[in-house]
Amino acid sequence: MALGVTPVAAADAVPAGYAVPIGGALKYDNEAVWGRLVELAGGKGARFVVLATAAGNPARSGRQIADALARRGALAEVLPVSPKLNDADVTAAVRDPALIAKVRAARGVFFSGGAQERIVDSLAPAGVESPLLAEIRALHRRGGVVAGTSAGAAIMSSVMFRDAQDVMRILKGELRQGKEYDRGLGFAGESLFVDQHFLKRGRIGRMLPLMVAKGYTLGLGVEENSAAIIHGDEIEVIGGKGALLVDLSSMKRDADSGPFNLRGARLSYLDRGDRYRMSTRTVLPSAAKLADHRVDPNAADFKPFFDNDAFHLDMLGDTTIVNAMSNLIDNARREVRGLAFNARPAADDPAPSLGFEFRLYKGEDSVGWYTGAFGGEDYTVANLYLDVTPVRVAQPLYRPWIN
Structure with missing residues (x-):
């Protein structure tokens, strides 16, 4: 896949763990999502670290997420890794041996919502992977859970939307590296593009141009209060609603016509409980x-x-x-x-x-x-x-x- 942005890191093998993008607006009583996260991490007593790095109020957001996980039996701790914390140096935090050890001892990591650029800029400044991010990748490789809601879902693909709220501007061609899009952290793998708040905010209009521009043939748009569990070759949808799969492997377009266009994009909608096999592009109801x-x-x-x-x-x-x-x-x-x-x-x-x-x-x-x-x-x-x-x-x- 010829991408205009170099991923922060690329895994040689498929991780044994679970990448769980959540579409945002996750309700704290959504047992299907919160309970399943704890289950995937090993059940009651599973250790989670919470990174509210993206949040505008990281102390409050981190505490709410940790409490939600604790109510399902997890042992959850908020790590002070955020540029919005006045009493913590994020540059030092992502290299802190004590915080790295906490990730090493955990079975799950949860990224909060907010501004996704704060996550990427903090954990991989200027595209250089920090020791804390390397430890999160190690957790994922050995079978752990890496979950994130809203901004925490955006970082899951190797390329992410950075600041692209106006969908029509994207459709009209406004797609600049470092502004509308940037590198993500790639927990979902190299070939799957992930977007969030997807159906509620009509974001198919921004997903299609980015997928075409960056060479993706498979996109996953996760709806609010819903989650997608990406494990190996399979995606499972859980929660309040569902997710849209966009397959561009057979699409055609007129690159010389000027404005964006395409023909033959294949769309599938997965409702809660449905699965999708990526290698065969098969829906499993x-x-x-x-x-x-x-x-x-x-x-x-x-x-x-x-x-x-x-x-x-x-x-x-x-x-x-x-x-x-x-x-x-x-x-x-x-x-x-x-x-x-x-x-x-x-x-x-x-x-x-x-x-x-x-x-x-x-x-x-x-x-x-x-x-x-x-x-x-x-x-x-x-x-x-x-x-x-x-x-x-x-x-x-x-x-x-x-x-």
Whole structure:
């Protein structure tokens, strides 16, 4: 993979441990996530170190995370490693033999949310791996758990978004090293890109351009209050909702057309309890889904639940992409379209009329599963396809009606 950013370190072998990116907004009563972290680390009495390095208030954030782990039976300690702590020198902390020994004695590490650049800049200043980071990697290699929420999830891939809140600006080509993106810490491996707050904030619009620019063919977007357990070749999704898998191994694009575009991106949505095998790009539905209803839009006896011709005015809206996927897989229609655009472009927007059409459509391998076991209408969706095409959007989009 030809990346524009050199990873901080590259492992020669697949670690024996678990990388657990959590999509942010993790509720403290989410037993599926907190309990599973402790279980993966060895169960009751498992030792965790908490790094609230990214947090604006590291003392408070670290204490809350340690308390949540302790309530599930872990022995959790907050390490004073943060540029926001007035009474601690982060440069000295990442070389402190006492703190390194605490990591060596632990079975789990938990990174808080906040600003991910604080984690990378503290643990690997100027791209140079600190002794503390080396010890965290050793913990991961020998079978330990490295988990992180929000900013702590962003660092999991070798390249991460550093400061890229405006998704439309990324789609329009604003993607600069050291600003919008930078090196991550790579616990998820070299070939998997990870993003967080994914469905809530419509971040497929920023994931696609970065994956194309940096040569990734597999992306994992984890939703809020949900987690992905990455272990060897497999990803398992747990928690409140799910995660989106983006596979660009067969996509095509016109590199000479100017604005961002692509054809044939393959999307799969993993609901809680589902698994994904990375080597074969295979979705493995949960037992609840397998026990309920398989949705095969290519079957001769397919009886679709929906027959609406939807059009989405904001494909980057809150959960819009996964709602569109769930509707389409169980729909008599073969495709659905929508737009991504700035309704009120900023004064410095270099292309205010530039928007993007998103076309989702079924292929011969598209399939889904449905269950009501979780108390709602929950779908797992495998292998829908996406084209993104630049379009010109009228500015203003609408005017007052005058008779």
